[in-house]
Amino acid sequence: MEINGKTRLLGLLGDPVQHTLSPLIHNTLSDILGINEVYVPFHTHKEGLADAVKGAFELNILGMNATVPHKNEIMASLVDIDEGAAAIGAVNTLVRTANGYKGYNTDMMGLSRELESYGVELDSKRVIILGAGGAARAVAYMCMNKGADKVYILNRTIEKAQTIAEDMNGHFGRETMTAMRLGDYGQLLQENVDDKFVVFQSTSIGLAPNNEAVVIDDPHFYDRVSVGIDLIYNPFETKFMKLCRQAGALAYNGLRMLLYQGIIAYELWNDISISEDVADIVYDRLLQSIRENVILIGFMGCGKTTVGEALARKLNFDLLDVDSYIEDKAGCSIKQIFADKGEEYFRQLETDTLKELNSRLSHTVISTGGGLPMRQANVDELRRMGRIIYLDVKPEEVVRRLAGDTTRPLLQGENVDQRVRKLMGQRGPVYEAAADIIVPVTGIEIDEIVQEISSYIEGGR
Known part of the structure; x- marks a missing residue:
């Protein structure tokens, strides 16, 4: 890649940022598409976040991503926020406008595109979400937006799950989401004895190097899973995914979600549409890296x-x-x-x-x-x-x-x-x-x- 006077800058605001795969995604896209842009990580502390956003705009930076721990706090520094990002309460993509940056949440859109790529439908389906953190909130919004029949959000402490359920039910104007304690999953299965579930694993449990950790290890739970999606991608096959497959269910990790959230951000920055052929090339390079x-x-x-x-x-x-x-x-x-x-x-x-x-x-x-x-x-x-x-x-x-x-x-x-x-x-x-x-x-x-x-x-x- 040749850097010259016309090169535009893209970046990532986070703390830490050393292990991010985002530069691989975006710089590969620029190379393939011949777009004169460079993507770099910016290690940004919470105390300087607002100044970083303001400075980035003054420096004519085209767009940025935000990652942990800035996805919530960065919203205060934006001139506009997309409806989906506002409902989720988190922004991971900043798109330049005339007066400042507009915030989007492409995590949710990336997961949606991953499901489409695997042919997984949520319309009229019953869904279980394991965990009630920021990722679970994005999953919950996507499930409601795609017309899931019932969504059960299970967490060790029920208060966070209740907050998400109340927010989503209120936003969509229907009582679709129910909060439950994680330990009550057996009761949920008994109450829905004839149903199988699409299950999203949204916690960090099972993340490398703790490869053998899993939120629920009961094989009877996995007998009721039709599709399991773990938002973790390292290890490539988590214990959750193994248990799903052993029970005969389909199982996928979060690598394509990572891919597509980056692609969607790149599309927003450049007002373009990226083909699946190009997406597949980037995916192969992500695979090789992990x-x-x-x-x-x-x-x-x-x-x-x-x-x-x-x-x-x-x-x-x-x-x-x-x-x-x-x-x-x-x-x-x-x-x-x-x-x-x-x-x-x-x-x-x-x-x-x-x-x-x-x-x-x-x-x-x-x-x-x-x-x-x-x-x-x-x-x-x-x-x-x-x-x-x-x-x-x-x-x-x-x-x-x-x-x-x-x-x-x-x-x-x-x-x-x-x-x-x-x-x-x-x-x-x-x-x-x-x-x-x-x-x-x-x-x-x-x-x-x-x-x-x-x-x-x-x-x-």
Whole structure:
């Protein structure tokens, strides 16, 4: 990006701001769209907030976001406030006007667009909101605005939940929202015995590094969930989401909400509409910034399983073997799948499996089948999933390691060495093109291989 005399400035007011992903969203948009704007974070203390807003206007700053802890207090420094932001009582986006900044709440709009992208409907549905903080208030407004039939807001202390329920019922002129103590969720389920709920998890419980924390751990609660949306996106799959999926419900995190609230702010600043194709590019870059999956690719016998087990232990990651995962779901071996339905069916099954895993895996070492990267659609999914490591093994080492293996047709019969070299010659360039790094493994101890990979991964965090 070239900065010149025509560059416009965008920014974020917050305390703290060091870990924000907003610059990634907005600067990526400017790069893709060719708009001469730069987005930077401004560490702003509460005592200087009003002066910061006034100074930003005098400095001709085009627009800003506001994050914790300024979303409420900043409203006093604005010349106008959007109806939705006023009802929620929080502003996260400042849009320049002739006399000052107008405030919007794109968190609520971003969550709404996320639901649309996943095909989740709220009209006439029953909804549960877990928590009663600022995020819950935005969720409550969106649910009421989208015509939810009943909305139950559950919190450990009922007073905050009651305030939100009263404010929303009053704003919309209907008694749709009910406040309850969190511990009374069992009573709620009994009173609505035939219903399933769309559930929003709006608290910080489960946020990394407390990945195994969850607001409600009762499996019977999750039996009544149709869709679960956790506003947290780190970890990529929270314990709440895991429990939803184990009960057969759909589950999504808040990363697309983060994406869309930023996109909507950018649209407001520039009076433009951003396509889903562009949104998807930004989403992929967000994924790459927060996902810490490690994918091992390579020819049979390169040691993906052995290296994967040791690497998972060192990084304290989960371990998943794609072939084993497919076999468990299919209830039969890959050899049997090939025999019954053919290779093309299996390759499509690999692609479908990667898409499923891509929606939920984080902090996982993933071992892949040797032929999986030969399909470009699979490589695309792997790149979205994490960093790809190619374990590069010599042909003679493959033959040596797998001597006596009767499960692989390639290793049976005459001219094994010749056939291995031919297939490796075909696959090697594909592996190299797909990989983020190439790690030679022939004659190298496992500990050395693992150390090289882990140094690369940890260096990129």
